[in-house]
Amino acid sequence: MAVSMLSGCGKKATDPALEEYKASMTQFYDQLTFYDNSINAIDPESDGAKTELLGYLDQMNETYKTMAAATIPDEFSGISDIALEAADYMDKANEFYHQAYDNEFDNDSEALAAQYYQRANNRALVILQVLHGEVPEGEGISVETQSTYEISTINSDGDSEEGTETEAQQE
Numbered sequence: 001m002a003v004s005m006l007s008g009c010g011k012k013a014t015d016p017a018l019e020e021y022k023a024s025m026t027q028f029y030d031q032l033t034f035y036d037n038s039i040n041a042i043d044p045e046s047d048g049a050k051t052e053l054l055g056y057l058d059q060m061n062e063t064y065k066t067m068a069a070a071t072i073p074d075e076f077s078g079i080s081d082i083a084l085e086a087a088d089y090m091d092k093a094n095e096f097y098h099q100a101y102d103n104e105f106d107n108d109s110e111a112l113a114a115q116y117y118q119r120a121n122n123r124a125l126v127i128l129q130v131l132h133g134e135v136p137e138g139e140g141i142s143v144e145t146q147s148t149y150e151i152s153t154i155n156s157d158g159d160s161e162e163g164t165e166t167e168a169q170q171e
Helices: 016-040 051-069 076-103 105-133
Strands: 002-006 142-147 151-154 160-165 165-169
Touching: 016 051, 016 105, 051 076, 076 105
Parallel strands: 002 142
Antiparallel strands: 002 165, 151 160
C-alpha cells in the first residue's frame, strides 16, 4: 500500500463540510462496532444463525456503500480510492458469504468471502488511522510526504485535533 502524507503547521478554520464528513465517519465506525459485536454474539448452533449472520452482513455492506459514497473533503482526498476499495471488497465479501451459506454450505466461497472481508476491514483501518492523524502502518504500506500544512482530524472521542492528511493505495 502506497501512502502519501500531508502534514505541517497552522490550524485550519472549521469547515462545515469537513465537520459533516467527520460525523459521518464516526457514525460509520460506530456501526462497524455494532455489527462486529452483533455477529460475534450469534449462537452458531441456533436455527437462525445463518439468516442472522447474512442479515448483519447485508447491513454492513450497505454501511460500507454509504461510507464510500460520502463526499470526501479535500483535507482527506487521499483516502477516496481506499474508501471505494473498502466498499467494493465488502460487497464481494457479502456476495461470497451468501454463496457460502444461502444453500448447501460452500467452503470455497466462505474462504473467499473471509479474504474479501479482511481486505475491506484493513482498508477501513487505514482510513481510521488517517482520520485520527496517524501515519498508517502495516504490511505493504509506504508513506510519502507531499507538502506541509495542518488539518483537523477525528480523535478517539470525536473531538478535533491537529493532524495529517494521507493518501493510501493498496496493492
